Amino acid sequence: MLNTFSLLKKKIPPISLGMFNLIVVLWLSIALNISFYQKIAKLTPYSGLKAQLFLAATVVVVIALYNVLLQLFHWRWNAKLLASALIFIGGFSAYFVSSLGAVISPDQIQNIMQSDAREMRDLTSVRFILWSIFLVILPIGIISQIPIKKEPAPKLLLKKLLHIAGSFAILAGLLFVFYVDYAAIFREHRDLKGMLSPQNTIASTLSYYRHRAPKQDLPLVAYGTDAHRTLPASPAQKPKLMVLVVGETARAESFSLNGYSRNTNPKLAKLDVINFSKVSSCGTATAVSVPCMFSGMPRKDYDEQLASHREGLLDIAQRAGYKVTWIDNNSGCKGACDRVEQWQFPAELQKKWCASNGECHDEILVDALKQYIAGIPEQDAAPRLIVLHQMGSHGPAYYERSTAPFQPFKPSCDTNAIQGCSQAELINSYDNSIVYTDHVLSGLIHALQDDPKYQAGFWYLSDHGESTGEHGMYLHGAPYAIAPAQQTHVPMLMWFSPEWKAQNAQQMACLSAQKSQELSQDNLFPSLLSLLGVQSQVIDPQYDMLKNCAPAKAGT
Missing domain, CATH: 3.40.720.10 (Alkaline Phosphatase, subunit A)
Structure with missing residues (x-):
């Protein structure tokens, strides 16, 4: 594979940074977000040609948005590294969105942070491996071999400004035309932002570390220090x-x-x-x-x-x-x-x-x-x-959570690649x-x-x-x-x-x-x-299921 990438590098002529960004943007916006657009298509208020135009507008909005971001952060010296990171993050988040219907949120990031090797192994399947090869490793390998030509700084800055201005113009125009529709859809379906890769993982990770990541070396707070049992049991009471x-x-x-x-x-x-x-x-x-x-x-x-x-x-x-x-x-x-x-x-x-x-x-x-x-x-x-x-x-390897004498329902899904099983299995x-x-x-x-x-x-x-x-x-x-x-x-x-x-x-x-x-x-x-x-005074009677019960007999 390395030889293939080397040959590829020799055959590809150098391209401008703007063209490189466009290639990356198209991959991130379209290839990794099919499930997002499918969801949008189901929620569109239109039908027929108008629905198709609304969906096309959504794709263009995402492309324009990602183009603005890449123009701001991509420079010749870091473009390949950042693009590889975005494809890596976006590729894996897209797998969980498209294959498992997951919504990437701070809760999901917390799950990942607290997962052990066994849980991560349960998520590995042939489908996951193939996805990793063709939608993560191969794209990263290809873009790493694309030569980016040098451009004078004034010319490069001018191009970036034109790209950003053009993208903002497209965003403004499309959002103006479909603002009411987008506002209604995203207000009622806030989970949609958790389906758009790679921003879902990046934004959720930042939110997790900002609000949820455990702080280190915090002092232990005592709670319920007045806790005590009722009178001890008699010797005859167990x-x-x-x-x-x-x-x-x-x-x-x-x-x-x-x-x-x-x-x-x-x-x-x-x-x-x-x-x-x-x-x-x-x-x-x-x-x-x-x-x-x-x-x-x-x-x-x-x-x-x-x-x-x-x-x-x-x-x-x-x-x-x-x-x-x-x-x-x-x-x-x-x-x-x-x-x-x-x-x-x-x-x-x-x-x-x-x-x-x-x-x-x-x-x-x-x-x-x-x-x-x-x-x-x-x-x-x-x-x-x-x-x-x-x-x-614990899934997705449900078939490993029972033994043969306790598997009355057949046929079963005997793989952790549950997307390939029928609903009945x-x-x-x-x-x-x-x-x-x-x-x-x-x-x-x-x-x-x-x-x-x-x-x-x-x-x-x-x-x-x-x-x-x-x-x-x-x-x-x-x-x-x-x-x-x-x-x-x-x-x-x-x-x-x-x-x-x-x-x-x-x-x-x-x-x-x-x-x-x-x-x-x-x-x-x-x-x-x-x-x-x-x-204890910390026992809230509002949630105590025994609050309406008469006091129990003394016991341990």
């Missing part, structure tokens, strides 16, 4: 053991417990669970939802910077006397568990449940919970809160992952049922949902304001042992009465602390 499962990428509409036509919850349906059918997430990505749900801040007031260096739910439970442990089968706790025990999978469990690439099936959590409980000294009567973080239904793979989650959750509940030492509680709540092609969108991470219900409507359920129910009968009745009420991840922080018998 200590509490609460298991909180943080799900991954599970959407409520795919749970048969919520009315889905397919039986995706065959095992949970046989257990005495309290299922909450109308629960919304704090965000559309793990990097937002997990810190938010543990922060004590409701979604409308959530401050990422403050959450990153303030104590949260787990700190408060620990201060109140609970032994708090986080067991992770995902990409970490996003800061929520930094000051509590983080239990690591022993080698024998990794050998049993993990692949060579390090990914582990969620059944490792069942064995881990059993092993963890078995390892608690007999004389240890401390109450405990254990958080299990699932791999769940994709849904089958996703639903199989929900069936597997059903198996894992029921296994965890059975593990708690079998333990005689504790009065046990179980709470499952997914971090966010997932799009599987609905509205042309895949995966998750859409801006919350425009995110479809598939990404924000999440499953939530609880289970309690007979001993817990006996000690807290009124709480059980209160929770059961809220099964069909509008709830959210905002309810987790105050409600879980209340279930644990923890009292």
